[in-house]
Amino acid sequence: MMGDKRPWVAYVGPFPYPEGAAASRRVLGVAESLSLAGLDVVIASGAGESSQDEGRVVAQQDGIVYCHLNERVAENWPRALRRLRYAWMGGRTVDWLASQPTRPKAVILYSGYSPYLQRLLPWCKGNNVRLIFDAVEWYEPARPWGYLTSPYQWNIEWAMRRLVPQVDGVIAISRYLADYYHDLGLQVAVVPPTTSTIALHDWQPSRQLRLCYAGNPGTKDDLGAVLRAVANLVVQGASIHLTVAGPDAAQVMSMLGGPSGQQLPWLSTPGMLNHDDVQKVVGGADFSVFTRRKGRLSQAGFPTKFVESFASGTPVIANLTSDMHLHLREGLTGFVCERPDSVGIASALSRALGLDEAAMRSMREACISQAWGAFHPAGYVDALRDLVDVGIST
Numbered sequence: 444m445m446g447d448k449r450p451w452v453a454y455v456g457p458f459p460y461p462e463g464a465a466a467s468r469r470v471l472g473v474a475e476s477l478s479l480a481g482l483d484v485v486i487a488s489g490a491g492e493s494s495q496d497e498g499r500v501v502a503q504q505d506g507i508v509y510c511h512l513n514e515r516v517a518e519n520w521p522r523a524l525r526r527l528r529y530a531w532m533g534g535r536t537v538d539w540l541a542s543q544p545t546r547p548k549a550v551i552l553y554s555g556y557s558p559y560l561q562r563l564l565p566w567c568k569g570n571n572v573r574l575i576f577d578a579v580e581w582y583e584p585a586r587p588w589g590y591l592t593s594p595y596q597w598n599i600e601w602a603m604r605r606l607v608p609q610v611d612g613v614i615a616i617s618r619y620l621a622d623y624y625h626d627l628g629l630q631v632a633v634v635p636p637t638t639s640t641i642a643l644h645d646w647q648p649s650r651q652l653r654l655c656y657a658g659n660p661g662t663k664d665d666l667g668a669v670l671r672a673v674a675n676l677v678v679q680g681a682s683i684h685l686t687v688a689g690p691d692a693a694q695v696m697s698m699l700g701g702p703s704g705q706q707l708p709w710l711s712t713p714g715m716l717n718h719d720d721v722q723k724v725v726g727g728a729d730f731s732v733f734t735r736r737k738g739r740l741s742q743a744g745f746p747t748k749f750v751e752s753f754a755s756g757t758p759v760i761a762n763l764t765s766d767m768h769l770h771l772r773e774g775l776t777g778f779v780c781e782r783p784d785s786v787g788i789a790s791a792l793s794r795a796l797g798l799d800e801a802a803m804r805s806m807r808e809a810c811i812s813q814a815w816g817a818f819h820p821a822g823y824v825d826a827l828r829d830l831v832d833v834g835i836s837t
Contacts, residue, residue: 449506451483451545452831455536455563456553456577457514460488461503464659465636465747468718469579470553471507472637473614473827475820478506480828482548487536489514489555498539512536533559537566549573549831551614556602564609575830576607578624579616581743612830617765619742632826635766636750641814643756643807644726648800650682652792654760655728657688657721658748663741665734665783666690667698670710672788674699677709681796685732686711688724726755729803730795734783735764753814756807760791770817776809 454474458466474484485500486509500508514532533555540550550567552559552574560576567574582599607613612630615621621633654673660666666687673685687695692712693703701707716724725731731752735741741764749767752759758777761767773779778791798806816822 449481449483450548451485452477452549452551453485453487453540453547454551454553455487455489455512455540456555456559457489457532458553459490460486460509460511463490464718466553468638468747468751469577469616469636471503472639472820473551473577473634473823474507475504475639476634476637476823476827477831478504479821480824480831482506482828482831484508485510485547487512487539489532489536497535498542510539512539530558533562537562540566546570546572549575549611551575551577552610553577553579557598557606560602560606560610564606567611573611573831575612575614576610577614577616578603578607578620579744581620581739583739614827614830616745617743619765630830632823632830634823634826635745635818636747637818637820637823638750638754638814639820640722641754641811641819643811644723646727646729646756646807648803649729652681652683652796653727653729654683654685654732654792655688655724655757656685656731656733657716657725658733659689663735663744663746665736666695668734668783668785669732669788670695670699671785672792673709674707675785676789676792676796681792683792683796684709684711686713686724686728688713688716688721690714722751722755725752725757728757730758730760730777732760732788732792734762734780734788736783737764741765750814750818753810754818756811758803758806758810760788760795762787770813772809774806776806776813 454470458470460467460470470486474486477484484507488509489512497513498510500510502508512535514535550563550572552563563574581603584593584596608627613624615631615633616635618633621631625631656666656669673683677683691714695712696703696705731748745765749759759771760778761771762780762783763771771777771779778794780787780791
């Protein structure tokens with residue numbers, strides 16, 4: 444176990460690790476900041492699939508190791524039983540914490556919400572260990588009555604409004620979440636998604652405007668609006684190619700309203716790709732493009748795809764949600780969609796179509812510069828050191 448020479452932090456929750464899309468990359472970015480702050484970090488992923496290697500520590504990089512605790516044992520159970528078992532999650536994590544030869548300086552919880560918090564709050568208080576919540580989103584139901592009918596939504600609301608205010612500090616991914624918990628008297632550090640992998644990719648100009656979308660649109664991104672905007676411009680004679688990585692071809696075509704097997708010359712749908720291949724797609728594109736519907740979910744979160752696009756030197760075309768206005772500057776690091784619909788997207792794309800090679804290279808360099816200043820883990824060392832170590836930071 445780590446912690447023999449440096450104080451250590453336990454980063455826990457039901458997230459997958461080291462693979463697992465945005466969740467694992469969020470945790471790694473914060474862990475890198477903590478390591479630079481002089482703390483060892485043990486990432487205890489509750490998404491392990493086997494108890495055979497439970498708790499076995501695997502070294503990842505200097506100051507960071509991980510293990511699996513197999514909290515998610517009911518993933519294949521019937522829904523009712525799965526929900527019942529979910530209420531007991533976090534117990535193995537507390538047992539693991541209690542078994543360590545030295546207590547951590549702090550426990551940071553990512554996700555987990557009410558089940559984890561109900562177990563971690565008394566354990567941390569009883570052992571004089573700081574408990575910090577990593578707040579990265581605040582889900583809301585698709586319809587107002589969802590608050591009454593969804594046990595998962597009850598769990599979220601109870602955690603965010605009643606249990607999180609009892610922790611010692613919050614890492615907030617957005618100013619929206621930071622303001623909410625700061626107003627409740629909590630110590631807060633604002634940390635957007637971060638990455639230590641920042642580098643211009645081998646981009647070459649093309650006569651086509653090459654766009655990409657990478658990720659799972661879920662309920663946040665309106666990928667259909669992007670598809671319709673591109674389709675309309677292509678019909679008008681614009682030379683555009685869009686690569687959509689994540690959803691399969693049938694899903695993409697259903698968003699566009701076409702037959703599932705239809706092939707379109709302006710559209711590529713490679714499906715789910717590993718992270719390295721996604722970065723190649725993003726890094727080689729002229730722009731990443733996405734829009735998000737306005738609402739609490741989009742304001743509270745912060746898109747990882749935005750950060751990773753900048754970190755590859757690829758400017759972004761999007762509407763402004765969350766704290767994106769601090770980074771997406773019209774004509775400098777991308778283009779702003781004034782409306783999050785196909786009309787607003789098409790307008791922004793038309794401006795992008797008018798760029799020459801020199802302007803595009805300038806935008807790419809500006810994105811890299813912004814990524815180094817705003818999204819590298821080194822920029823959040825002091826804020827996280829204060830959050831873990833001592834009292835209220837100013």
